[in-house]
Amino acid sequence: MIEFWIAAALLLLLGYTFFLPALTGKTGGGGADRAKLNLLLHRHRQQELARETADAEDWRKLDAESERSLLDDLEMAGHPHAPAEAQGGRLALAVTLIALPLVGLLAYFSLGRPDLLGLAPAQMQAQAQPNTPPGLEDSIQRLAERLKQNPNDLEGWTMLGRSLLIVNQPDKAVTAFEYAMKLAPDNLDLKAYYAEALAGASQGVLEGKPTELVEAVLKQDPQHKGALWMAGIAAAQRKDIPKAVDYWTRLKAQFPPQSEEARQIDRYLAEVQGLPTPAATAPPTQTPAPGKRIHVQVKLAEGFKERAAPDDALFVFARAAQGPPMPLAVVKKRAGDLPLEVVLDDSMAMMQGMNLSSFEQVVIGARISKSGKPTPSPGDLQGQTAPLAPENDGHYAVTVDQVAP
Numbered sequence: 001m002i003e004f005w006i007a008a009a010l011l012l013l014l015g016y017t018f019f020l021p022a023l024t025g026k027t028g029g030g031g032a033d034r035a036k037l038n039l040l041l042h043r044h045r046q047q048e049l050a051r052e053t054a055d056a057e058d059w060r061k062l063d064a065e066s067e068r069s070l071l072d073d074l075e076m077a078g079h080p081h082a083p084a085e086a087q088g089g090r091l092a093l094a095v096t097l098i099a100l101p102l103v104g105l106l107a108y109f110s111l112g113r114p115d116l117l118g119l120a121p122a123q124m125q126a127q128a129q130p131n132t133p134p135g136l137e138d139s140i141q142r143l144a145e146r147l148k149q150n151p152n153d154l155e156g157w158t159m160l161g162r163s164l165l166i167v168n169q170p171d172k173a174v175t176a177f178e179y180a181m182k183l184a185p186d187n188l189d190l191k192a193y194y195a196e197a198l199a200g201a202s203q204g205v206l207e208g209k210p211t212e213l214v215e216a217v218l219k220q221d222p223q224h225k226g227a228l229w230m231a232g233i234a235a236a237q238r239k240d241i242p243k244a245v246d247y248w249t250r251l252k253a254q255f256p257p258q259s260e261e262a263r264q265i266d267r268y269l270a271e272v273q274g275l276p277t278p279a280a281t282a283p284p285t286q287t288p289a290p291g292k293r294i295h296v297q298v299k300l301a302e303g304f305k306e307r308a309a310p311d312d313a314l315f316v317f318a319r320a321a322q323g324p325p326m327p328l329a330v331v332k333k334r335a336g337d338l339p340l341e342v343v344l345d346d347s348m349a350m351m352q353g354m355n356l357s358s359f360e361q362v363v364i365g366a367r368i369s370k371s372g373k374p375t376p377s378p379g380d381l382q383g384q385t386a387p388l389a390p391e392n393d394g395h396y397a398v399t400v401d402q403v404a405p
Helices: 002-017 031-052 056-077 084-098 121-127 136-149 154-166 170-183 188-200 209-220 225-237 241-252 260-273
Strands: 293-300 313-320 329-334 340-345 362-369 381-384 394-400
Touching (some): 136 154, 154 170, 170 188, 188 209, 188 225, 209 225, 225 241, 293 362, 313 340, 329 340, 362 394
Parallel strands (some): 293 394
Antiparallel strands (some): 293 340, 313 329, 313 362, 362 381, 381 394
16 A cells, blocks of 8 residues: 555645645647646546555545646636736646656656657657556647747746656656746746656656755745655655654644645655554564565676776666656666676665565666766766566666766
């Protein structure tokens, strides 16, 4: 059930996070296309909820919320002369409520720019989620094309960025939010979106610029829900559990004590502290099975060996093929050690309950970083597998054969 609560908590918390301030900006034409995009995103969320929710009451509540957000969005799409502030706010809410664990917050995938949709068709097909609704990527493509003609459409860039996160394309989402940030550099919600996308493009790691953005938001608005949520994740990633508890406790205080949001934050607080969750049942009578582990062989492709210096940092990681973006396990080595074999296992999880055993499908990757940090930079060397179902003690191979754009 932990996978559901992770997905549902991120959905609801992020939805409330970005509900309050409305984004403003110039809106272009294409209301019908945007309405179609929102319908497709709505169907995507319905599919995810149905797949991840086993409890009928949970489904009913989340489905009703999804319907309300969709109706609000379509109502505004049908009134092109509505005030920009109201339209931008409702669109931001609708897209955010649909968005899946980012950060779904925070993510670990890769792509690239407008140029924005410059992936080769084979790459696009390989990266696409198998349950993406038909027509969703076409609608995203049309929105991106229209933004080339109307680059000052803040609402459009924001919607494009959120949509790209939904289809696991955080690198492209970063580019979209960079355009939006040029139009509204002081918008706190936009900074939070941008931090989310940057983390997603860095295998879910918030170290570096994502954390700087989150801290900047909290400096101006100490109660910003999205920033508090991500600040807690960043603290948990660096094993600063007291700080993570502080951020999430402040976040919880903004919701009614018995609300679903407060209960879900309680579950995260319990997870990060290694405590029984509030919803935990009686302990199982059987001894839990040992955690999962996999063996990963990493090598450099021919023609890439001269590009890597022996002391360059090498990160080998596994992430969920669909779901929260932070690595499920990661190891740091030297490029000079290649070729090599490493073991990734459940003990390397960055957060409780976010490990190899928690997901049926994972992607295994390797990145050679010139900066020594896990955050990708142009020129980094990288490679990854297609989504796979990891077997305990299974052996998998990764070839570093790409250059980060």
